[in-house]
Amino acid sequence: MYPPYDTADAGRPVTLDRREGPYGEVVLRRRGGGGTGPAGGPAAPAPVFEIIANGCFLMDTSDGRSERLLIRAALDALPAGRSAPALLIGGLGVGFSLAEAAAEPRWGRIAVVEREEAVVDWHRTGPLGRISAAALADPRTEVIRADLVACLRAGEGAAPYDALCLDIDNGPDWTVTEDNGGLYSPAGLAACRARLTPGGVLAVWSAQPSSAFEEALRNAGFVGVRTEEISVARGVPDVVHLAVRGA
The missing domain is CATH 3.40.50.150 (Vaccinia Virus protein VP39)
Incomplete structure (x- = not known):
């Protein structure tokens, strides 16, 4: 249902889902993460997920x-x-x-x-x-x-x-x-x-x-x-x- 991670996506946000509802558009995006990191090096950081509503950034998973x-x-x-x-x-x-x-x-x-x-x-x-x-x-x-x-x-x-x-x-x-x-x-x-x-x-x-x-x-x-x-x-x-x- 949701696009898999691709190393080509590491430097840009990827839209995972976009829906039009009674209150307007809501979007789920992913930034970074998902890779395995360089051979012998540390693992790639966890992906960050963002919620966008009607083009307005609401929140993400970077902190909390x-x-x-x-x-x-x-x-x-x-x-x-x-x-x-x-x-x-x-x-x-x-x-x-x-x-x-x-x-x-x-x-x-x-x-x-x-x-x-x-x-x-x-x-x-x-x-x-x-x-x-x-x-x-x-x-x-x-x-x-x-x-x-x-x-x-x-x-x-x-x-x-x-x-x-x-x-x-x-x-x-x-x-x-x-x-x-x-x-x-x-x-x-x-x-x-x-x-x-x-x-x-x-x-x-x-x-x-x-x-x-x-x-x-x-x-x-x-x-x-x-x-x-x-x-x-x-x-x-x-x-x-x-x-x-x-x-």
Whole structure:
């Protein structure tokens, strides 16, 4: 189903899958890796996989520190002694956040919401399974094929979560599709707050800090608003915005 590695591809990105869906085009690419390295020398580095949405680079498998921090920071911010907290991850992406969650026995129910069928396929039957296979097999894990904004705005009776970890855009100021902007609006943040238990944590990944988003979180009634930075090789740090629903 996916093109095999060819040494001629080592210096350029190779498109493994391209699909047109209800939200536009999504593409999976591979860069480098896959070879055996020079005779007697070290093995070639692992390939890097990239997800591109509507021509916009979303994420790749080159690092993953900030996606993992998204999960760890949310857990650390929960009230001490909370047993088996329920977690909702917004966006399956390349799988680092889900893998981090499933590797932590303290989490209870783990739901991951992903609207792109292609992304789910790349994990279940494609090359991204090397990151997420164990997590997807974990009995705590549930994959919900839905739009995150619609899922969060589910009506009365929807199950609450102790933590919402959201990573569906390059940040509140840089959305993949126009519709995603509703997540960071007053109504969207109110929906996030309503789906959290008292003392629950909202964590939002971003490719750059946003003081305007911090203010929007406070205006939406969240407390303990803060931003954690993760250094990157070039440019401004990635960040995780954290906020708590008051008791």
